[in-house]
Amino acid sequence: MRSQFGEVSEALFLTQGYAYDSMEAAEARFNGGDPGFVYSRFSNPTVAMFEARMALLEGCEAARATATGMAAVTAAMMGQVQAGDHVVAAKALFGSCRYVVEELLPRFGVASTLVDGEDLDQWRAAMRPETKVVFLESPTNPTLSLVDIAAVAEIAHAGGALLTVDNVFATPMLQSPFELGADCVVYSTTKHIDGQGRCLGGVILGSQDFIDTKMQTFLRQTGPALSPFNAWVMLKGLETLPLRVAAQDASASRIADFLADHKQISRVIYPGRDDHPQAELARRQMKGGGTLVAFDVVGGKPAAFRFANALKVILISNNLGDAKSLITHPATTTHQRLSAEVRAGLGINDAMLRLSVGLEDVHDLLEDIGRALDHAD
Known part of the structure; x- marks a missing residue:
């Protein structure tokens, strides 16, 4: 997406809000009649460019960027569950991810079970009727053990749950979780996607329906927004x-x-x-x-x-x-x-x-x- 100036490098839109030609135009923007931008906590042209580029790279329909990788993980998990639900996750997770699963979600009435990610029987045994999310990272941090994503996806779907995969270590270049059956993929874009020690960021990817029904309202109302400048840096990172x-x-x-x-x-x-x-x-x-x-x-x-x-x-x-x-x-x-x-x-x-x-x-x-x-x- 280029502005009227036809720039080669993506434009950087450092703005909080947007002006409207009329009150009627503002009303249409807010009620969804006009798909333009409203407020940069909700969406921003530079951030939208990064999201579109990530969706193309990952081979999925939609993406939403966040301020950090942990913001992406937290939103991806909390956007899918409510009190009374259950999450099954691999034990081998980054420490902050384990905190979200083991300590944060239970505070809001969401039970969790941790399993040995390499043992498919443990995944099967942990599933409950109320299980809504299955979560794993592969390769794992830091032991580089692997989880059979396709097999776990089959177990999750058979139990009526959705599979979320943290694909940071593999990167989009070396592993494609959606091709293996994942419903949601998360990244800390701080890592390889920026890849040059400059900016924090995260991204959640999935089908358009998944983003619209599970993520959009949660992200809009809680505000873990990626800054336009960081999104611009990430766009430069994607080129290499x-x-x-x-x-x-x-x-x-x-x-x-x-x-x-x-x-x-x-x-x-x-x-x-x-x-x-x-x-x-x-x-x-x-x-x-x-x-x-x-x-x-x-x-x-x-x-x-x-x-x-x-x-x-x-x-x-x-x-x-x-x-x-x-x-x-x-x-x-x-x-x-x-x-x-x-x-x-x-x-x-x-x-x-x-x-x-x-x-x-x-x-x-x-x-x-x-x-x-x-x-x-």
Whole structure:
């Protein structure tokens, strides 16, 4: 969508409100007779461009952008349920997502059950007549385990529920949840979609009916709106997303292989390797191994900290999907809110590090990792 000036780069509309030619025009805009813009909390031309581009990329009918990824997750969940409903979700979720499922929804009378996402029998057993939403992420954060999206979609639909998939780790480039049966897909666009450490954002995608009936009123009335400037930045990010993810995926594969052969590493988890416990599933539902690698350092937390502190090119940060390579210690950062027992059940131990591979030359990254591992010994 271009303005009357015919600009090549998308226009940035930094405006809160919109003027009308007449009171009659304002009335028509508010009652739906005129589909134009009313207020940027509801919609905005730049944000609408980003939403349309995301829907095309994901292969669905509609999208609504939000201020953050967690705003997208929260709205996607709360927009689908009411008191008395039930949600089934995988245990392996980002810590804030678990908070929404385990603690926030029950405050409003929505019960939840957490299951081992890899165990289809647990999904089946957890379904109830009142189950309305099934929620998962795949690959999971940070252990990179996979959930069979097509199989879980079949279980959800057989029970009259809708499936929501957090597709952040796979990105739209490497996994297409709608093709596997998902009804809703959510992203933290802060990650690969911006992908350059600049802006926060999120997006909810689905059919036009899903967005209109489940999301539109909730988003309009609660206001987790994406700023037009951030939407403009995300639009710029989408232009290079395929190139960035392809390069990061290739580097991550090289790094995973290097780590697997190193004496200071006791375990490597990467969906693109044949030794991943679900390698067959990864090949079936993903187009690549992804941009993240998880691994355990021999010597536990002290050695993992020594290694990370010795890195020069790779930065210590809890973010991911960035053009810069980033490393974090999940047990003390992203998943520290979970009890030690829960973390152990998810396979998150004190030796584990999560590496988000960036766009630096892979040889520089391998040299940085190798040198830092000498300090971990």
